[in-house]
Amino acid sequence: MRKIAYVFGALAAAGAGTYLVVYLYRWQWQRAMICGVLLLVVEVMLLGLVTLGRLNRIEERLRDTDRRQRELDARQEDVLTRLREPAVTREETRFRWLDDSADRAYVFVPVLMVAGVVLSGLAWVVQKVASATARPAERRLAGRLAVLAAPAPAAPGDLDDLPELGAGASRGRTARVTTVAVFSVALLAALVVGLADLTQTRAGEANEHEATSVLVQIDLREPDVSSDGKALAAHQIWESCRHSTAAPLRNASLGDLGNGMYAGVVRPALTDHDVMRLRGCLEDATLDRAHLTVVGVSDVESGDDSR
Template structure:
């Protein structure tokens, strides 16, 4: 399911980015902003999916680490118990001579008893000192031997899931990654430079013609409006786009040709770049329920005036 979301998000991002570049080239800023917002939303969604996947993998690794640590502690305690078993047996049998029958007689019994008590006390002190100093060593030894202990069934499954050992990234892989990074950077730089080249306002040579005529068709969605209402809507859109060109449109009139068709005459004639900007503004109008379509564009020569 997550892979399907990745593929869907990548396709939507590619489409939004493509239309963003197209609308910027056409100077249709409202549509470009909508595509940019959609692209930003898709990028945030993909970033959230990637972050969620990383967090899930981190949680799985933490659970596996805790489980392995518990199993390692259990093996360490088992080995530590085995190491301490001989010492416990020795403690239980170190005064076996006291269990002999009382009917037997000894030579110098009082002297032997006193010597035995002293030696037993000395042995007890030595044994306590040895036990106190040997516990950290035994625990360290058990920790070292736990690595050599036979793995359990769960550990065997984990060993099967481990990836094969490798010697690190090869030179070929590093070279391929570097090549891909350089190509991506070059494509991105070319895209930025090309978009700046297409949308940059430059000083162009003046058009030698007398005037430029623009024929537009207005459509009103969901509204049954009279010819006067259509004329008013077309006039509002036309006036809002008069500032879209580099040269101010001081002498630009809009005439009604009937049936929702209007013709605008602009003097002096527009250059190619100004005409593209005017067309993009007219077709990207923000008037509610109204849409203009540029039907035809032409220039009137000076001798025809």
């Protein structure tokens, strides 16, 4: 379940980050802020999942440690209980013949002593025979084990030529980490520079045409809104976006074409960068229950907008 949450969070973060860059490129700031907030929420969620997983593992380890400690305490108590058993219980395991009456005569102890002397003599004889016959076998065994013996200690100067253990693996790991870090920094720098170049305010090449015509369509969530209400909403969105371009839109009128269609004429003609900024602002308007869609943008010559 946790892996599914990780995968879902990673996909959501990737999608939010992608659309964040797309909306920044389109100059749609409201949508970009929403994607940024969503990306932040997903990152916090992933951080919480990772932290929760670590805490669960720590809790499991503590539980295992407590269980082992309880088992050890139980074994210690068992051993201590056995050590503290009454002496009467341990006396029950002694030889029974010691409990018999002293009137009876036994020969167990003398026989045992004589048997010990005899066995000691036999052991001495076996030892002497074995020491006399085991010398060639020991030499052969030493010859077989010579290949397993450690080499003689080297001089202090001979150790300088030996390679360090793990030096090659450590250098390779360091090189890989350095390569990945440099590539990540370069990719991040390229993304930041490219995004800054796409979203910065700058004056583009001048448009040689007389004016720019923008055709928009307004959609309202309430279907029973009158034409005057639609016109008011369209003019509010249009006026709020007049400051979005690099060149101020002083001569920018908006005319009603009917059926929710409106045409705006901007003088002087807009550059490509200003057109992108104006389109992004119009389609990203924050007016409640109203959405403006840019149907088309075209440059017009002098006198074409009067028809």
